[in-house]
Amino acid sequence: MNVLFSFIITLVLVLIPVIGVGLLGLYSLFSIVIPYVAFLIFFFGLIYRIIDWARSPQPFKIPTTCGQQKSLPWIKHSRLESPFTMKEVCLRMFFEVFLFRSLFRNLRSDLVGKRLIYGSAKWLWLGAILFHLSFLVIMLRHLRFFTHPVPSLVDIIAKVDGFFHLGIPPIYHTDLFILAGLFLLLLRRLVDSKVKYLSHASDYFPLFLILGIVISGILMRTIFKVDVQAVKELAYGLATFSPVLPSHKIGVLFYIHLFLVSVLAAYFPFSKLVHMVGVFFSPTRNLPNNNRTERHINPWDYPVKYTTYCEWQEKFRDVMEEAGIPIDDEWCKETAEAQKQA
């Protein structure tokens, strides 16, 4: 049901530009208006989310410590798993964000008879890293459409990415990797009974959507080729805020690609996809484990009423005297006077 729903929604999204551009010829709408609106939503939506998180206070310093704390000088502390300084926190975050270190720890647990057995389970990590890093490279590669002249870095990335000259025209490695990653992630959601059980339609939808984008992109390069020059004309115009419709026609496949990308952009800030930005705010990862060295301030901290020593002593005065536990009336006088002055 969840899978089917997401798949159908994606299909409908594919059909929209087919009808809009292919049948009705709404070129300006699909090449200029929708992309701009989508990216406005993406941009301001994301900024809204970021401000919203940044504004909400983090009352306590609560890093999850996954390694030895810094304590005695002769005990080696884990800089990465129990960072003490901001530099070490940055290191931890780097490994977390770019290499998915926590995910790499993943284990599989099985109950065999009356015994729990743990095994390594790196598939999720593999799928995730294939998908995310390929996505990043592909985005960088796409800069060639939005820049003129194309920065040499983008050229180098594209060259490296096509190093093995697979097929004619050569297909980029990342195109294959991202497909592999997406299928792994999708397959895992369908095959692992636990993950299948806890998945919502909104968990399948981004996978189908991005698959749609990737597949339309690959098809455009390999089978149903589109006029790259025209695409660049349009993309460059959009990027430089002087949008023009390209002088040559571009195949409808391109409009499918562009529309799905627009949908992804608009959907991004309001879905679970914001994890991309959110991870940087995660208080269990981005705070140092130095609580006893550096005080963390809670902006909404307020004084609480507690049982003071004197209230307590009054209650137990008799038994204390009997047991020979010292009574301290001086302190009560002192605190009472201090309170009066305050």
Next chain:
Amino acid sequence: MSKLPKPDELLSEVKLHDMPSNHWMDLKPEFKRGRYLYAVEPQVMEDLGRSHLGKWQPHDEKWPLPENWKEIVREAIKKRLERNRAFKLFMDICVRCGACADKCHFFLGTGDPKNMPVLRAELIRSIIKGEFSTFGKLFGRLSGGRPLTEDVIKEWFLYFYQCTECRRCSVFCPYGIDTAEVTIMMREILHELGIALDWAMKPLRNSHFIGNHLGLQPHTIKENIEYLLYDIEQITGVQIEVPINRKGAEILFVTPSADFFADPGIYTFMGYVLLFHHIGFDYTISTYASEGGNFGFFNSLEFAKKLHAKIYEEAKRLKVKWILGGECGHQWRVWHQYHNTFFGPFNYLEVPKSPITGTVFEHAKDNKIVHICEFTADIIAHGKLKLDPSRNDHLVVTFHDSCNTSRAMGIFEEPRFIIKNVCNNFVEMPENTIREKTFCCGSGSGLNADEFMDIRMRGGFPRANAVEYVHKEYGVNTLACICAIDRATLTPLMKYWVPEVAVSGVHELVGNALIMEGEKERTTDLRYRPLKGKEGEV
């Protein structure tokens, strides 16, 4: 415990890879004997000035929720989303990758899908979507949203009191989503409705009014300590005094109150005071600040602050230089991660410096509190203790990393260093069950009530299973730990799953090994068990 199924039968229906055919939103909360905790007695809430639902129990068909309960819940959620970034963020960014799914000890022991951390959080995430988000309202279940109903409240009660805030899931989450944070917020929200646990609230009331969770009055603490000192004299021949509420002592020592009173914590206490006597330590304990643990933390952060405020007033009153904390898990979660924020700055204290070795505890320079394992490890490293580890030769020891000291502090090496210096036989449990991946005792965060035994034995199963492994493989007979709740809960857990293994604190082992000045020849350990080779003399 008599009603519990036998260990061989308890898990017979647990299938970790078979999920129910119904969507989880359609599974009604069920209150089965042994699997839920009792509701708080109204008087307890009255005494503490909190709202309550009168006399009721969770298994009642209709809960006596206040008329405007929905409004209260909505407001309570909103307030916490605004005031706590962790909560807000964790509600926003989960992608349901399922990395956490089989990391929770309660899931591993029950196979209940709502015990997968991701679904546990989804129990509230779905309400936030269903109540506050347009997307969620529009697409409902497809986007993971659902409406707030009375069943949801029942579900929250069941599952947020079936989480021990152990943070194991947070280790594996790619975004560090910490279910403990979610559970803390959710228990607060339930509190606002007047819903709380009897077992978690009565100790809180004791801590608040009397000073410790067991409700030990000052003279009782003194008497108990005297009993323990008498035992020490019987076993070692050494007479020891324990200073109580002594002004001008250099250091205030605060430990969980169970160490004064309850087996096996008392042996750990004997270890502490033997050590202090051995090194000629200038310290005092307090009968006012007589609880290192914090039952407030299991209920609401405000209570957590109320309870431990005593420690710092006491430090000021007694004019000590710094504070030493005993072996305890949640105690150190609160001490390490919350105290400095709650109670700082501490300019009336001094940067902790060991009077024995001169070591300055730089890492505690601002909060001025030191963990006893840090303190003892330092002394041993300086060779200042006379130790005879062979006095622990009758024990084969393994070490249980407590959740909180592991994942909310990172104290792994200190206790191991101590154990290795006071014991000859130390074995680690399998690597996926120790250190940051350690398993909870299954009863932490205020869940160790008798009526909850079924779930407790299940939740503790992953820990017990690892102990069973080293017991069979290496003959382990002692499970050492640095947590008072562990000492209280691992004991019945071992009795159920691995009855041959006893639970001990780390400083109990220190106490066994310490060669005291003027002591007689020891024939037993601190529990009157014969030492190896001395079996005939006892």
